[in-house]
Amino acid sequence: MTDTSAPTTRFAVPGRIAVSNRAAAVWQTATLTEIRRETPHASTFRFAVPGWGGHLAGQHLMLRLRAADGYVAQRHYSIASHPDDTGHVELTLDHVEGGEVSGWFHTVAEPGDQVEVRGPLSGFFAWPGDRPALLLGAGSGVVPLMSMLRQHRARRLSVPLRLVVSARGPEELIYAREYGGETTTVFTRSAPQGVPVGRMAAAHVAPLLAEQPAGGWEAYVCGSNGFAEHASRLLVEAGQPVDRIRIERFG
Secondary structure, three states, rough: OOEEEOOOOOOOOOOOOOOHHHOOEEEEEEEEEEEEEOOOOOEEEEEEEEOOOOOEOEEEEEEEEEOOOEEEEEEEOOOOOOOOOOOOOEEEEEEOOOHHHHHHHHHHOOOEEEEEEEEEEOOOOEEOOOOOOOEEEEEHHHHHHHHHHHHHHHOOOOOEEEEEEOOOOOOOOOOHHHOOOEEEEEEEEOOOOOOOOOOOOOOHHHHHHHHHOOOEEEEEEEEHHHHHHHHHHHHHHHHHHHHHHHEEEOO
């Protein structure tokens, strides 16, 4: 789950893409069709949403659960699926300790269950696929970035895209099977033999800024508050323009 309110960091300058308020205001029924385990603590939930009008990579939706006693819980979740996955959306959720919604998904939900969704929401973090994209994510912060990567591949876009993703260890790397040559992985606590352990550093970011594509990068950063500040600082110190960094944070 990500907090998509206006960023407070001094490194983020909004550059919003227009979204349809009319479409975002309509609640739709979403039927859970598939659950895929990504890591010991994260799973992807695929929904059929017949009336879904599509989204831009990087956008999120509002999800609403209704209990039998009438209790209602709502949460914002980033969309993991690529925009051309017509009639479906995918969400990848961490199992948050004590989380009533994530707890329900990870311990109760099964295919056939229905929830309500509305969206897509927010144009701030959206990537339309028309400009080079430099993506930095940590933990579940990679979810909206994966939507961008999937779009890049599905549409065979010619604009450059690079992803630097951080995880505690290989077993915690969400979407591990999907990364290719465009991705650099950073492990902060444990790593395969011969792979260094440590926080995302200038050595991971500076080379990408040193060899920029024509027009430069549009940078997207997603993760915890601490990661967002750290990664943004790395970008700025490596020469990325402040007004071309977009941040989405959680926690």
